[in-house]
Amino acid sequence: MIAKALKADGAQVQEITAKAGVFNQEEVDCVREIWDDYVNLGAEECGYNFIVERNGDQVLGFACYGPRDLTDGVFDLYWIAVHPDARRDGVGKRLLTASEEAVRALGGRMLIAETSGTPLYEPTRKFYLGMGYSAEAVIKDFYSDGDDLAIFVKKV
Amino acid sequence: MIAKALKADGAQVQEITAKAGVFNQEEVDCVREIWDDYVNLGAEECGYNFIVERNGDQVLGFACYGPRDLTDGVFDLYWIAVHPDARRDGVGKRLLTASEEAVRALGGRMLIAETSGTPLYEPTRKFYLGMGYSAEAVIKDFYSDGDDLAIFVKKV
Numbered sequence: 484m485i486a487k488a489l490k491a492d493g494a495q496v497q498e499i500t501a502k503a504g505v506f507n508q509e510e511v512d513c514v515r516e517i518w519d520d521y522v523n524l525g526a527e528e529c530g531y532n533f534i535v536e537r538n539g540d541q542v543l544g545f546a547c548y549g550p551r552d553l554t555d556g557v558f559d560l561y562w563i564a565v566h567p568d569a570r571r572d573g574v575g576k577r578l579l580t581a582s583e584e585a586v587r588a589l590g591g592r593m594l595i596a597e598t599s600g601t602p603l604y605e606p607t608r609k610f611y612l613g614m615g616y617s618a619e620a621v622i623k624d625f626y627s628d629g630d631d632l633a634i635f636v637k638k639v
Numbered sequence: 640m641i642a643k644a645l646k647a648d649g650a651q652v653q654e655i656t657a658k659a660g661v662f663n664q665e666e667v668d669c670v671r672e673i674w675d676d677y678v679n680l681g682a683e684e685c686g687y688n689f690i691v692e693r694n695g696d697q698v699l700g701f702a703c704y705g706p707r708d709l710t711d712g713v714f715d716l717y718w719i720a721v722h723p724d725a726r727r728d729g730v731g732k733r734l735l736t737a738s739e740e741a742v743r744a745l746g747g748r749m750l751i752a753e754t755s756g757t758p759l760y761e762p763t764r765k766f767y768l769g770m771g772y773s774a775e776a777v778i779k780d781f782y783s784d785g786d787d788l789a790i791f792v793k794k795v
Contacts, residue, residue: 510709553666555783593780620776622792624749627711636778 485581488533488545490522495542495566496533503564505603514562517547531561534581536574543569546578548586548594556592563596579614583639594639600631611635641737644689644701646678651698652689659720661759670718673703687717690737692730699725702734704742704750712748719752735770739795750795756787767791 488496500506500514520529530549535542544565551557560582565574586594596616598607612618616635625632644652656662656670676685686705691698700721707713716738721730742750752772754763768774772791781788 513709553669554781557781595778619778620790622751622775622790624794625710625713634776634778638780 484538485534485536485577488521488535492533492535492537492542492545493518493522496535496545499542499545499564499566500562502567504567505607506564514547517561521547532585534578534585536578538569542566543572544574544578546582548582550589550591551595556590558586558589558591558594560594560596575610576614579610583637587639591639594637596635596637598633598635599626600633601629604633608633608635640694641690641692641733644677644691648689648691648693648698648701649674649678652691652701655698655701655720655722656718658723660723661763662720670703673717677703688741690734690741692734694725698722699728700730700734702738704738706745706747707751712746714742714745714747714750716750716752731766732770735766739793743795747795750793752791752793754789754791755782756789757785760789764789764791 496518497511497515500511517529517531518533521531521533526532531547532549533545533547535545537543545562546560547562548558548560551559560579563575563578583594596611598604598611600621608618614637616637618633619636620634622632624630652674653667653671656667673685673687674689677687677689682688687703688705689701689703691701693699701718702716703718704714704716707715716735719731719734739750752767754760754767756777764774770793772793774789775792776790778788780786
């Protein structure tokens with residue numbers, strides 16, 4: 484079942500980020516920081532919305548999205564990650580679909596997912612393409628020399 | 640003379656933003672908010688650096704830049720604006736060049752300037768191209784339907 488993330492989900496959200504295998508320590512720390520903002524300030528105030536898919540008490544995956552400043556209805560998909568034990572079961576697809584529906588409900592018209600152009604992220608890029616996103620733009624050497632930014636866009 | 644912006648420059652920075660003729664009220668308010676952060680928290684803490692070109696007590700223009708989270712040396716040029724009475728005098732060029740030098744001094748390797756694809760911003764886009772930026776990417780309908788995001792990039 485997909486639902487708004489609750490404070491009690493925090494430890495599992497952090498664990499999933501750490502175990503995802505594609506995020507470095509700075510990124511893991513970043514998820515912790517925005518999670519704290521989400522719990523302490525609330526989604527509307529901090530601009531970060533977290534949703535989770537749960538099976539009983541177990542969190543299978545999470546997504547985080549929010550509005551981009553100074554735009555009319557553009558939302559960023561900041562994070563999406565699935566527990567390694569729950570992969571190939573459609574969790575990611577359901578989380579992304581639920582994010583798109585939530586964005587639409589908040590008046591959004593576009594969801595943007597940014598990821599890396601390296602081979603490690605090829606499954607991620609294929610995932611977005613398979614979910615109807617267009618590979619709209621690339622900024623070469625963005626993350627570091629040889630590591631491009633790939634920008635995926637979907638009108639929701 | 641180009642220098643770090645001082646608290647006393649605040650009123651003139653706000654006036655220049657309002658008079659620039661290309662920023663809407665939300666954008667003018669945004670400059671005020673990040674200016675307040677810059678003055679109250681300092682550039683390092685808030686991530687926004689402001690520089691100005693002054694002629695005596697008069698502020699002719701300003702630029703604002705800062706590091707992008709989760710990147711290795713990417714900086715955003717958030718704002719650059721010149722007082723209408725000081726245009727065509729190289730103020731914008733000097734502010735952008737000084738921003739690039741400051742980014743380099745902070746360990747940055749790339750400066751990104753985002754602007755709109757509408758005719759109103761054609762002089763802005765020409766300005767970046769003339770300063771050696773490449774028109775790296777476009778996200779269609781980003782700001783609103785028919786109003787694209789144009790991303791200009793320079794390796795500094």
